[in-house]
Amino acid sequence: MRIVRAALGRALLLAVLWWALTEGDSSTWTYGAVIVPLVTASTFFLLPLRTTPLRVVPRALPAVRLTGWFLWRSVLGGVDVAVRSLRRPVDTDPVIVEHRLVLPTSGSRVLCANLSSLMPGALSVDLHDDVLVMHVLHREMPATDQLDELQRRILAVLEA
Secondary structure, three states, X not given: OHHHHHHHHHHHHHHXXXXXXXXXXXXXXXXXXXXXXXHHHHHHHHOOOOOOOOOOOOOHHHHHHHHHHHHHHHHXXXXXXXXXXXXXXXXXXXXXXXXXXXXXXXXXXXXXXXXXXXOOOEEXXXXXXXXXXXXXXXXXXXXXXXXXXXXXHHHHHHHO
């Protein structure tokens, strides 16, 4: 029963991937009907079923929280940027902000800089040791507060 559940789960995941890669084109499903089962079978050779139950990694929950928060902030920021761009005159007052990071390693600081660049309204310009230089779309945007919250969430993942 376990292998059937695993096969169905893998096949479903691969079918969704096939649908996404073919952009939902129904004419390709004849190929997909052959490819998906073949690839599903090959996954059992590459990734056999585990004999021991999978334990949740302690960092998984903080990482999921970070991802959810990041996606939510991206949506809110995207709406804010869209509203600003539609107003006449356009509501921007760009500013360069320097902010000291409290993250312990250079890798975590680079992650913070990259994630902050993906959030609407802010762009990482430079990273000098523990100081992040950012371009912010409007000086009233809470970029430093958002950056502090991002750092707290990255620290939660690192310390888990």
